[in-house]
Amino acid sequence: MYDFNRCKLCAKNTAVPTYKLKNTTIYVCAACGFHFINHLDTMPSNNQSGEDRILDRKSYDYIEGKLIANGKELAEKLCLVKKHHPLHQSHSLDIGAGAGLFSHLMAEEGALVHGIEPQKIFREFALKKYGISLTGETVEDSYWQQGFAGFFDVVTLWDVLEHVNFPAETLAQLYNVTKEGGWLFLDTPRRDSFFYKMGEWSYRFSSGSNRSIFESIYSSQPFRHKQLFTLNQLTQLVEKVGFSVISMNASFFKPQNKMILVCRKPLM
Ligand SMILES: [Zn+2]
Known part of the structure:
Protein backbone atom coordinates (compact mmCIF):
# COMPACT_ATOMS: atom_id res chain seq x y z
CA MET A 1 0.00 0.00 0.00
CA TYR A 2 1.49 3.32 -1.08
CA ASP A 3 1.64 6.17 1.44
CA PHE A 4 0.40 9.19 -0.52
CA ASN A 5 2.08 11.59 1.89
CA ARG A 6 5.21 10.53 0.05
CA CYS A 7 5.48 12.78 -3.02
CA LYS A 8 5.54 10.83 -6.29
CA LEU A 9 7.92 13.40 -7.77
CA CYS A 10 10.48 14.38 -5.08
CA ALA A 11 9.93 11.36 -2.75
CA LYS A 12 9.76 13.55 0.40
CA ASN A 13 7.02 12.89 2.97
CA THR A 14 5.61 16.35 2.44
CA ALA A 15 2.48 15.80 0.33
CA VAL A 16 -0.82 16.79 1.94
CA PRO A 17 -4.45 16.12 0.92
CA THR A 18 -5.57 19.47 -0.50
CA TYR A 19 -8.50 19.19 -2.93
CA LYS A 20 -11.20 16.69 -2.03
CA LEU A 21 -13.10 15.36 -5.04
CA LYS A 22 -16.05 12.97 -5.11
CA ASN A 23 -14.08 9.72 -5.31
CA THR A 24 -10.50 10.84 -4.86
CA THR A 25 -8.29 13.52 -3.29
CA ILE A 26 -5.59 15.66 -4.89
CA TYR A 27 -2.40 15.70 -2.82
CA VAL A 28 -0.07 18.68 -3.13
CA CYS A 29 3.59 18.43 -2.16
CA ALA A 30 4.72 21.25 0.14
CA ALA A 31 8.34 20.75 -0.95
CA CYS A 32 8.13 20.63 -4.77
CA GLY A 33 4.52 21.60 -5.52
CA PHE A 34 3.62 18.38 -7.36
CA HIS A 35 -0.10 17.50 -7.68
CA PHE A 36 -1.30 13.87 -7.75
CA ILE A 37 -4.33 11.89 -6.63
CA ASN A 38 -4.44 9.11 -4.05
CA HIS A 39 -5.13 6.31 -6.49
CA LEU A 40 -2.97 3.72 -8.24
CA ASP A 41 -3.97 1.27 -10.97
CA THR A 42 -3.66 -2.44 -10.59
CA MET A 43 -2.14 -3.85 -13.77
CA PRO A 44 -4.10 -6.67 -15.39
CA SER A 45 -1.92 -9.75 -15.54
CA ASN A 46 -1.27 -11.04 -19.02
CA ASN A 47 -2.86 -14.43 -18.61
CA GLN A 48 -5.84 -13.07 -16.72
CA SER A 49 -8.83 -14.83 -18.20
CA GLY A 50 -11.50 -12.82 -16.40
CA GLU A 51 -10.72 -9.46 -17.99
CA ASP A 52 -14.19 -8.04 -18.37
CA ARG A 53 -14.12 -6.38 -21.79
CA ILE A 54 -13.96 -8.48 -24.91
CA LEU A 55 -13.48 -7.30 -28.48
CA ASP A 56 -16.93 -7.82 -29.96
CA ARG A 57 -18.36 -6.05 -33.02
CA LYS A 58 -19.70 -3.14 -30.95
CA SER A 59 -16.43 -2.43 -29.13
CA TYR A 60 -14.46 -2.87 -32.37
CA ASP A 61 -16.61 -0.19 -34.08
CA TYR A 62 -16.33 2.07 -31.05
CA ILE A 63 -12.53 1.87 -30.96
CA GLU A 64 -12.33 2.38 -34.72
CA GLY A 65 -14.47 5.53 -34.42
CA LYS A 66 -12.14 6.89 -31.73
CA LEU A 67 -9.15 6.28 -34.00
CA ILE A 68 -10.62 8.43 -36.74
CA ALA A 69 -10.97 11.25 -34.21
CA ASN A 70 -7.29 10.87 -33.19
CA GLY A 71 -5.89 10.39 -36.68
CA LYS A 72 -4.98 14.00 -37.45
CA GLU A 73 -3.17 14.55 -34.16
CA LEU A 74 -1.18 11.33 -34.52
CA ALA A 75 -0.24 12.21 -38.11
CA GLU A 76 1.20 15.50 -36.80
CA ASP A 192 0.51 25.45 -15.15
CA SER A 193 -2.25 26.25 -17.60
CA PHE A 194 -5.16 28.67 -17.53
CA PHE A 195 -7.65 25.79 -17.42
CA TYR A 196 -6.07 24.26 -14.32
CA LYS A 197 -5.82 27.66 -12.59
CA MET A 198 -9.57 28.02 -13.18
CA GLY A 199 -10.01 24.67 -11.46
CA GLU A 200 -8.06 25.84 -8.42
CA TRP A 201 -9.84 29.20 -8.23
CA SER A 202 -13.33 27.75 -8.59
CA TYR A 203 -12.58 25.13 -5.92
CA ARG A 204 -11.27 27.72 -3.46
CA PHE A 205 -13.88 30.41 -4.03
CA SER A 206 -16.66 27.86 -3.59
CA SER A 207 -14.99 26.31 -0.51
CA GLY A 208 -14.72 23.03 -2.34
CA SER A 209 -18.26 22.74 -3.69
CA ASN A 210 -17.37 23.65 -7.30
CA ARG A 211 -15.04 20.84 -8.33
CA SER A 212 -16.26 20.30 -11.88
CA ILE A 213 -12.97 21.26 -13.58
CA PHE A 214 -10.92 19.03 -11.28
CA GLU A 215 -13.42 16.20 -11.72
CA SER A 216 -12.91 16.51 -15.49
CA ILE A 217 -9.11 16.34 -15.11
CA TYR A 218 -8.58 13.60 -12.51
CA SER A 219 -10.29 10.28 -11.98
CA SER A 220 -9.80 7.21 -9.83
CA GLN A 221 -11.16 5.04 -12.64
CA PRO A 222 -8.57 2.62 -14.09
CA PHE A 223 -6.06 4.17 -16.54
CA ARG A 224 -7.26 7.75 -16.03
CA HIS A 225 -5.33 10.88 -15.04
CA LYS A 226 -3.41 10.60 -11.77
CA GLN A 227 -0.97 13.54 -11.93
CA LEU A 228 -0.13 16.63 -13.92
ZN1 LIG B 1 7.41 16.72 -3.93
Whole structure:
Protein backbone atom coordinates (compact mmCIF):
# COMPACT_ATOMS: atom_id res chain seq x y z
CA MET A 1 0.00 0.00 0.00
CA TYR A 2 1.49 3.32 -1.08
CA ASP A 3 1.64 6.17 1.44
CA PHE A 4 0.40 9.19 -0.52
CA ASN A 5 2.08 11.59 1.89
CA ARG A 6 5.21 10.53 0.05
CA CYS A 7 5.48 12.78 -3.02
CA LYS A 8 5.54 10.83 -6.29
CA LEU A 9 7.92 13.40 -7.77
CA CYS A 10 10.48 14.38 -5.08
CA ALA A 11 9.93 11.36 -2.75
CA LYS A 12 9.76 13.55 0.40
CA ASN A 13 7.02 12.89 2.97
CA THR A 14 5.61 16.35 2.44
CA ALA A 15 2.48 15.80 0.33
CA VAL A 16 -0.82 16.79 1.94
CA PRO A 17 -4.45 16.12 0.92
CA THR A 18 -5.57 19.47 -0.50
CA TYR A 19 -8.50 19.19 -2.93
CA LYS A 20 -11.20 16.69 -2.03
CA LEU A 21 -13.10 15.36 -5.04
CA LYS A 22 -16.05 12.97 -5.11
CA ASN A 23 -14.08 9.72 -5.31
CA THR A 24 -10.50 10.84 -4.86
CA THR A 25 -8.29 13.52 -3.29
CA ILE A 26 -5.59 15.66 -4.89
CA TYR A 27 -2.40 15.70 -2.82
CA VAL A 28 -0.07 18.68 -3.13
CA CYS A 29 3.59 18.43 -2.16
CA ALA A 30 4.72 21.25 0.14
CA ALA A 31 8.34 20.75 -0.95
CA CYS A 32 8.13 20.63 -4.77
CA GLY A 33 4.52 21.60 -5.52
CA PHE A 34 3.62 18.38 -7.36
CA HIS A 35 -0.10 17.50 -7.68
CA PHE A 36 -1.30 13.87 -7.75
CA ILE A 37 -4.33 11.89 -6.63
CA ASN A 38 -4.44 9.11 -4.05
CA HIS A 39 -5.13 6.31 -6.49
CA LEU A 40 -2.97 3.72 -8.24
CA ASP A 41 -3.97 1.27 -10.97
CA THR A 42 -3.66 -2.44 -10.59
CA MET A 43 -2.14 -3.85 -13.77
CA PRO A 44 -4.10 -6.67 -15.39
CA SER A 45 -1.92 -9.75 -15.54
CA ASN A 46 -1.27 -11.04 -19.02
CA ASN A 47 -2.86 -14.43 -18.61
CA GLN A 48 -5.84 -13.07 -16.72
CA SER A 49 -8.83 -14.83 -18.20
CA GLY A 50 -11.50 -12.82 -16.40
CA GLU A 51 -10.72 -9.46 -17.99
CA ASP A 52 -14.19 -8.04 -18.37
CA ARG A 53 -14.12 -6.38 -21.79
CA ILE A 54 -13.96 -8.48 -24.91
CA LEU A 55 -13.48 -7.30 -28.48
CA ASP A 56 -16.93 -7.82 -29.96
CA ARG A 57 -18.36 -6.05 -33.02
CA LYS A 58 -19.70 -3.14 -30.95
CA SER A 59 -16.43 -2.43 -29.13
CA TYR A 60 -14.46 -2.87 -32.37
CA ASP A 61 -16.61 -0.19 -34.08
CA TYR A 62 -16.33 2.07 -31.05
CA ILE A 63 -12.53 1.87 -30.96
CA GLU A 64 -12.33 2.38 -34.72
CA GLY A 65 -14.47 5.53 -34.42
CA LYS A 66 -12.14 6.89 -31.73
CA LEU A 67 -9.15 6.28 -34.00
CA ILE A 68 -10.62 8.43 -36.74
CA ALA A 69 -10.97 11.25 -34.21
CA ASN A 70 -7.29 10.87 -33.19
CA GLY A 71 -5.89 10.39 -36.68
CA LYS A 72 -4.98 14.00 -37.45
CA GLU A 73 -3.17 14.55 -34.16
CA LEU A 74 -1.18 11.33 -34.52
CA ALA A 75 -0.24 12.21 -38.11
CA GLU A 76 1.20 15.50 -36.80
CA LYS A 77 3.12 13.61 -34.14
CA LEU A 78 4.51 11.28 -36.78
CA CYS A 79 5.82 14.35 -38.68
CA LEU A 80 7.49 15.60 -35.50
CA VAL A 81 9.27 12.27 -35.00
CA LYS A 82 10.32 12.03 -38.67
CA LYS A 83 11.76 15.53 -38.51
CA HIS A 84 14.26 14.35 -35.88
CA HIS A 85 15.07 10.79 -36.82
CA PRO A 86 14.79 8.74 -40.04
CA LEU A 87 12.28 5.99 -39.41
CA HIS A 88 13.27 3.39 -42.00
CA GLN A 89 14.74 0.36 -40.17
CA SER A 90 14.71 2.26 -36.86
CA HIS A 91 13.66 0.46 -33.68
CA SER A 92 10.71 2.23 -32.10
CA LEU A 93 8.76 1.71 -28.90
CA ASP A 94 5.33 3.26 -28.34
CA ILE A 95 4.27 3.26 -24.68
CA GLY A 96 0.54 3.17 -24.05
CA ALA A 97 0.07 2.16 -27.67
CA GLY A 98 -3.72 1.92 -27.30
CA ALA A 99 -5.35 0.52 -30.42
CA GLY A 100 -2.04 0.59 -32.32
CA LEU A 101 -2.67 3.44 -34.76
CA PHE A 102 0.60 5.26 -34.04
CA SER A 103 2.60 2.02 -34.27
CA HIS A 104 0.84 1.37 -37.58
CA LEU A 105 1.82 4.83 -38.91
CA MET A 106 5.42 4.26 -37.80
CA ALA A 107 5.47 0.82 -39.44
CA GLU A 108 4.23 2.34 -42.70
CA GLU A 109 7.34 4.56 -42.63
CA GLY A 110 9.53 1.49 -42.33
CA ALA A 111 10.12 1.52 -38.57
CA LEU A 112 10.49 -1.79 -36.75
CA VAL A 113 7.79 -1.23 -34.19
CA HIS A 114 7.26 -2.42 -30.65
CA GLY A 115 4.39 -1.25 -28.48
CA ILE A 116 3.20 -1.62 -24.92
CA GLU A 117 -0.49 -1.71 -24.12
CA PRO A 118 -1.69 -3.11 -20.77
CA GLN A 119 -5.35 -3.43 -21.84
CA LYS A 120 -6.03 -6.66 -23.68
CA ILE A 121 -8.99 -5.38 -25.68
CA PHE A 122 -6.74 -2.81 -27.41
CA ARG A 123 -4.03 -5.37 -28.09
CA GLU A 124 -6.63 -7.59 -29.74
CA PHE A 125 -7.85 -4.66 -31.83
CA ALA A 126 -4.31 -3.73 -32.96
CA LEU A 127 -3.66 -7.30 -34.02
CA LYS A 128 -6.94 -7.64 -35.87
CA LYS A 129 -6.90 -4.27 -37.66
CA TYR A 130 -3.18 -3.68 -38.28
CA GLY A 131 -1.56 -7.05 -37.72
CA ILE A 132 0.56 -5.43 -35.01
CA SER A 133 1.34 -7.50 -31.95
CA LEU A 134 1.52 -5.22 -28.90
CA THR A 135 3.02 -6.37 -25.61
CA GLY A 136 1.13 -6.42 -22.30
CA GLU A 137 4.20 -6.26 -20.05
CA THR A 138 4.78 -2.67 -18.94
CA VAL A 139 8.18 -1.04 -19.28
CA GLU A 140 9.40 -1.83 -15.76
CA ASP A 141 9.16 -5.54 -16.59
CA SER A 142 12.45 -7.41 -17.00
CA TYR A 143 11.21 -8.37 -20.49
CA TRP A 144 12.08 -4.78 -21.49
CA GLN A 145 14.63 -3.72 -18.87
CA GLN A 146 16.91 -6.68 -19.50
CA GLY A 147 15.86 -7.77 -22.97
CA PHE A 148 15.89 -4.31 -24.59
CA ALA A 149 18.43 -2.26 -22.60
CA GLY A 150 19.91 0.52 -24.80
CA PHE A 151 17.93 -0.80 -27.78
CA PHE A 152 15.44 1.77 -29.10
CA ASP A 153 16.16 4.65 -31.48
CA VAL A 154 12.78 6.24 -30.86
CA VAL A 155 10.54 6.02 -27.80
CA THR A 156 7.13 7.71 -27.86
CA LEU A 157 4.93 8.48 -24.89
CA TRP A 158 1.76 10.14 -26.14
CA ASP A 159 -0.68 11.09 -23.40
CA VAL A 160 0.76 8.53 -21.03
CA LEU A 161 2.73 10.22 -18.26
CA GLU A 162 -0.42 11.59 -16.59
CA HIS A 163 -1.84 8.04 -16.48
CA VAL A 164 0.99 5.91 -15.08
CA ASN A 165 1.34 5.06 -11.40
CA PHE A 166 4.91 6.32 -10.94
CA PRO A 167 6.00 8.71 -13.71
CA ALA A 168 9.55 9.36 -12.41
CA GLU A 169 10.25 5.61 -12.38
CA THR A 170 8.66 5.17 -15.81
CA LEU A 171 10.95 7.83 -17.32
CA ALA A 172 14.04 6.22 -15.74
CA GLN A 173 12.98 2.86 -17.21
CA LEU A 174 12.52 4.49 -20.63
CA TYR A 175 15.98 5.97 -20.39
CA ASN A 176 17.36 2.49 -19.86
CA VAL A 177 15.77 1.03 -22.99
CA THR A 178 16.73 4.02 -25.18
CA LYS A 179 19.87 3.76 -27.31
CA GLU A 180 22.64 6.32 -26.78
CA GLY A 181 21.76 9.20 -29.09
CA GLY A 182 18.16 7.89 -29.25
CA TRP A 183 15.05 10.02 -28.96
CA LEU A 184 12.16 10.36 -26.53
CA PHE A 185 9.00 12.17 -27.65
CA LEU A 186 6.25 12.85 -25.15
CA ASP A 187 3.19 14.95 -24.53
CA THR A 188 1.06 15.39 -21.44
CA PRO A 189 -1.42 18.00 -20.18
CA ARG A 190 0.24 20.96 -18.55
CA ARG A 191 -0.66 21.85 -14.97
CA ASP A 192 0.51 25.45 -15.15
CA SER A 193 -2.25 26.25 -17.60
CA PHE A 194 -5.16 28.67 -17.53
CA PHE A 195 -7.65 25.79 -17.42
CA TYR A 196 -6.07 24.26 -14.32
CA LYS A 197 -5.82 27.66 -12.59
CA MET A 198 -9.57 28.02 -13.18
CA GLY A 199 -10.01 24.67 -11.46
CA GLU A 200 -8.06 25.84 -8.42
CA TRP A 201 -9.84 29.20 -8.23
CA SER A 202 -13.33 27.75 -8.59
CA TYR A 203 -12.58 25.13 -5.92
CA ARG A 204 -11.27 27.72 -3.46
CA PHE A 205 -13.88 30.41 -4.03
CA SER A 206 -16.66 27.86 -3.59
CA SER A 207 -14.99 26.31 -0.51
CA GLY A 208 -14.72 23.03 -2.34
CA SER A 209 -18.26 22.74 -3.69
CA ASN A 210 -17.37 23.65 -7.30
CA ARG A 211 -15.04 20.84 -8.33
CA SER A 212 -16.26 20.30 -11.88
CA ILE A 213 -12.97 21.26 -13.58
CA PHE A 214 -10.92 19.03 -11.28
CA GLU A 215 -13.42 16.20 -11.72
CA SER A 216 -12.91 16.51 -15.49
CA ILE A 217 -9.11 16.34 -15.11
CA TYR A 218 -8.58 13.60 -12.51
CA SER A 219 -10.29 10.28 -11.98
CA SER A 220 -9.80 7.21 -9.83
CA GLN A 221 -11.16 5.04 -12.64
CA PRO A 222 -8.57 2.62 -14.09
CA PHE A 223 -6.06 4.17 -16.54
CA ARG A 224 -7.26 7.75 -16.03
CA HIS A 225 -5.33 10.88 -15.04
CA LYS A 226 -3.41 10.60 -11.77
CA GLN A 227 -0.97 13.54 -11.93
CA LEU A 228 -0.13 16.63 -13.92
CA PHE A 229 3.25 18.31 -14.28
CA THR A 230 4.17 21.93 -14.75
CA LEU A 231 6.51 22.56 -17.66
CA ASN A 232 9.41 23.16 -15.24
CA GLN A 233 8.72 20.03 -13.21
CA LEU A 234 8.64 17.92 -16.35
CA THR A 235 11.78 19.32 -17.97
CA GLN A 236 13.69 19.02 -14.67
CA LEU A 237 12.54 15.43 -14.26
CA VAL A 238 13.54 14.26 -17.75
CA GLU A 239 16.93 15.95 -17.29
CA LYS A 240 17.40 14.37 -13.86
CA VAL A 241 16.76 10.98 -15.46
CA GLY A 242 19.51 11.71 -17.99
CA PHE A 243 17.81 12.97 -21.15
CA SER A 244 18.62 16.32 -22.76
CA VAL A 245 15.62 18.45 -23.68
CA ILE A 246 16.02 19.34 -27.35
CA SER A 247 12.81 21.30 -27.82
CA MET A 248 9.49 21.99 -26.15
CA ASN A 249 6.18 23.31 -27.26
CA ALA A 250 3.90 24.60 -24.51
CA SER A 251 1.67 27.57 -23.88
CA PHE A 252 -0.30 28.72 -20.84
CA PHE A 253 -3.37 29.22 -23.03
CA LYS A 254 -2.88 26.33 -25.44
CA PRO A 255 -6.08 24.38 -26.24
CA GLN A 256 -6.11 21.07 -24.32
CA ASN A 257 -3.19 22.50 -22.30
CA LYS A 258 -0.74 20.05 -23.82
CA MET A 259 3.01 20.34 -23.69
CA ILE A 260 5.21 18.43 -26.12
CA LEU A 261 8.82 17.61 -25.30
CA VAL A 262 11.51 16.29 -27.64
CA CYS A 263 14.37 14.75 -25.66
CA ARG A 264 17.52 12.85 -26.46
CA LYS A 265 19.71 10.37 -24.60
CA PRO A 266 23.24 11.80 -24.82
CA LEU A 267 26.06 9.92 -26.51
CA MET A 268 28.47 8.77 -23.81
ZN1 LIG B 1 7.41 16.72 -3.93
